[in-house]
Amino acid sequence: MIPASSGTGLPVAVNGIEIEVIRRGAGRPLLFLHPGIGIAPEAPVLDYLAEGVEVIAPSHPGFGHSQLPATMTHIDDLAYFYLDFLETFDLREVIVVGVSFGAWIAAEVAVKSTERISRLVLADAVGVKIGDRTSRDIADIFAMTDTQFAEMAYHDPRVGQRDTTALSEAELLTMARNREATARFGWIPYMHDPKLKDRLHRVRVPTLVLWGESDRIVTPKYGRAFCDALPDARFELIELAGHFPHIEQPETFARRVLSFAGEAGVPVTAVKRASA
Amino acid sequence: MRVFHMTEQSYPDAWDKHEGSLRVSLPNQLCDPKTAADLFHRYYDEWLLADELGLDIMINEHHATATCMCSTAAIPLAILARQTKRARLLVLGYPIANRPDPLRAAEELATIDVISRGRLEMGFVRGVPFEIPVANLNPVTLMNRFWEAHDFILKALTTHDAPFNWEGEFFHYRHVNVWPRPYQEPHPPVWITTSSRSNAREIARRGHSLATMGTGYAAKEVFETYREVTREMGRLEPDIGRFGYLGLLAVGSSEAEARRRGELVAGYVRTQNIVFPPYANPPGFVSVEDSARMMKLGGKRPPRTFTRDGRPISTITGSLQELIDAGIMFCGTPDQVHRQITDFSDAVGGFGNLFAMGQAAWLSHEDTVASMTLFAKEVLPRLQSYRVADSAAA
Known part of the structure; x- marks a missing residue:
């Protein structure tokens, strides 16, 4: 079992790798996979989600205070880590929810095995190549200033503005660590796995693709194309939100996720191959 | 002390046309290939002059920038390997971590060493952040x-009995067999650049030569760390030929002439x-x-450039005098420049190789030639006898 916690990140070990996990609420397990900017224990979305399910929100290896084995360099390493995570704590019928980079991990987990997963929610996901080879599907977050990032990533850029000179050393270290870890797994190929799109037919659980209407890091058009490549998925926009709808519209985000989680399950039988 | 003439082979005409970035994003429509051809020929002429004057030659590369048109150091090296007679040819550096194919790098380096009949020195660099x-x-x-x-x-340059296999974390090869093999035995000297103590340790452990670029008086701790590690390993005290420093250089027959050139450099x-x-x-x-x-x-x-008495200076906005005070630039009459270089070298523990950026930015061919010639005639002979007891044959 995952040790009980009051809500802040506590260390747990999977295959000898110690990571911090936020745990909140009771009921069906919901694994929340955070975006590259990490997840704060005080994020309101965790409380809204915890009204209906047991939220399990780890920091990925290399992010927050979670350990990073030097051998972990590829998105697959994170996907296999989370398959081990689900086995280690014997989690079943799990609702897996990922945002941005976390949604990429979630998709990589689901194409490998949905044995322990009942539903999948991909919000403002990265991870697949949609356009032609000279089109950049995903805005280059490593080639923009903080101000530009806030403008691209948020419906209301003020939400994303931070004065880094006013932050504590601990906060800055976490930010720097998250940035470095995101690049470790997403620098090249940039924020996607060229193999993933042709493997999405293996996602054998109902999937909700949620998208912030104002997302300019990955546009809703990209989101619809991602959705079309999944066998049993539907696409929903969240208004007044950008790339991080769980931050800008936490209540709406949680309501949509919980409502989807509560729908009667229909087993996915038709296996649709991504078009060649 | 050996002195290497260096220029970044810039394209200064584009410098005032940038919109906040001279690197990465500056469109190459700002580069007129006819002007670039003239510039390349001119810079090569200056290196040929260096060869005649008794100076050695240093070449580097950068990418997607008007500050350094040379994006493939192997090309000027190859040309100068054929056209020069005596100068050592130092590439500082080859950004080996930014190139996907180190076999190609080994082949280029071996070929240049052979064509130059053993005059190549190989500088391996991590590269500046804008290269990424x-x-x-x-x-x-x-x-x-x-x-x-x-x-x-290094394995590719020193394995001669049979092809070898390489299955590493980053690179994979089946039949590594570099033809021709390098002229120098066991391989051309290796230089690595750093401005940090931790990398200085790595370089010392491997016994390579250490170069530090425009580090000012912080060069002292870098050289000291190298010496410490060498002592810890029970090796002989490294001679000053193991150390190199890059500084800007402008010489004039009068102080006023030197300073005019210095401002341009x-x-x-x-x-x-x-x-x-x-x-x-x-x-x-x-x-x-x-x-x-x-x-x-x-x-x-955080500021990393200081004067000898610990005053931080900005290399961007600092005056020429401040650049001189910080050991970033050597500028003046031959006597002044000689004293600046030897004083600085003594203060940082002694180095046996000066990488002199004697041409940069808008400094004209005529000024470059005049400054180099004056330096080679008046200063170089005195530097060649600088602390010879501390330096082994290069």
């Missing part, structure tokens, strides 16, 4: 890739940081701790 967005190899694993490329290239450091900020600190290029410190300073780096 263009090279596009992962900055987070940069140093691991650097050392694997380093190990591979200083254009190099003054424009060095004109780069769109996100390109200046790619993730993983510096440690998480250093990155956090930079964020605390609003994206700036």
Whole structure:
């Protein structure tokens, strides 16, 4: 079992790798996979989600205070880590929810095995190549200033503005660590796995693709194309939100996720191959 | 002391047309190939002159920038290997962690060493942060890739009995068999650049020569660390020929003439940081701790250039005198320059190789030739006898 916690990140070990996990609420397990900017224990979305399910929100290896084995360099390493995570704590019928980079991990987990997963929610996901080879599907977050990032990533850029000179050393270290870890797994190929799109037919659980209407890091058009490549998925926009709808519209985000989680399950039988 | 003439082969006409970035994003429509051809011929002529004057030659490369048109150091090296007679040809450097194919690097280096009949010196560099967005190899694993490329290239240059196999973390080869093999035995000398103590340790452990570029008086701790590690390993005290320092150089027959030239050469450091900020600190290029410190300073780096008495100076806005005081530039009459170089070298513990950026920015061919010639006639002979007891034959 995952040790009980009051809500802040506590260390747990999977295959000898110690990571911090936020745990909140009771009921069906919901694994929340955070975006590259990490997840704060005080994020309101965790409380809204915890009204209906047991939220399990780890920091990925290399992010927050979670350990990073030097051998972990590829998105697959994170996907296999989370398959081990689900086995280690014997989690079943799990609702897996990922945002941005976390949604990429979630998709990589689901194409490998949905044995322990009942539903999948991909919000403002990265991870697949949609356009032609000279089109950049995903805005280059490593080639923009903080101000530009806030403008691209948020419906209301003020939400994303931070004065880094006013932050504590601990906060800055976490930010720097998250940035470095995101690049470790997403620098090249940039924020996607060229193999993933042709493997999405293996996602054998109902999937909700949620998208912030104002997302300019990955546009809703990209989101619809991602959705079309999944066998049993539907696409929903969240208004007044950008790339991080769980931050800008936490209540709406949680309501949509919980409502989807509560729908009667229909087993996915038709296996649709991504078009060649 | 050996002195290497160096220019970054810039394209100064584009310098005032940038919109906040002289690097990475400056469109190449600002480069007129006819002007570029004239410039290349001119810079090569200056290196040919260096060969005649008794100076050695240093070449580097950068990418997607008007500050350095040379994007493939192998090309000028190859040309000068054929056209020069005696100068050592130092490439400082080859950005081996930013190139996907170290076998190709080994083949280029071996060929240049053979054509020059054993005059090549191989400088391996991590490269500046702005190289990352263009090279596009992962900055987070940069140093691991650097050392694997380093190990591979040296093995490729020294394995002669049979082809070998390489299945590493980053590079994979089946039949490594470099033809021709290098002229120098066991391989051309290896230089590695650093401005940090931790890298100085790595370089010392491997017994390579250490170069530090425009570090000012901080060069002292870098050289000291190298000496410490050498002593810890029970090796002989390294001679000063193991150390190299890059500084800017402008000489004149009068102080006024030298300073006029110095102001032009200083254009190099003054424009060095004109780069769109996100390109200046790619993730993983510096440690998480250093990155956090930079964020605390609003994206700036802590000052790293100081005068001898510890006064921080800006290489961007600092006056010519401040650049001289900080050991970034050597500028004056032959006597003044000789004293500046030897005083600085003594203060940082002694180095046996000066990499002299004797041409930069808008310094004209005529001024460059005059400054180089004066230096070679009046200063070089005196520097050649500088602390000879401390330096083994190069």
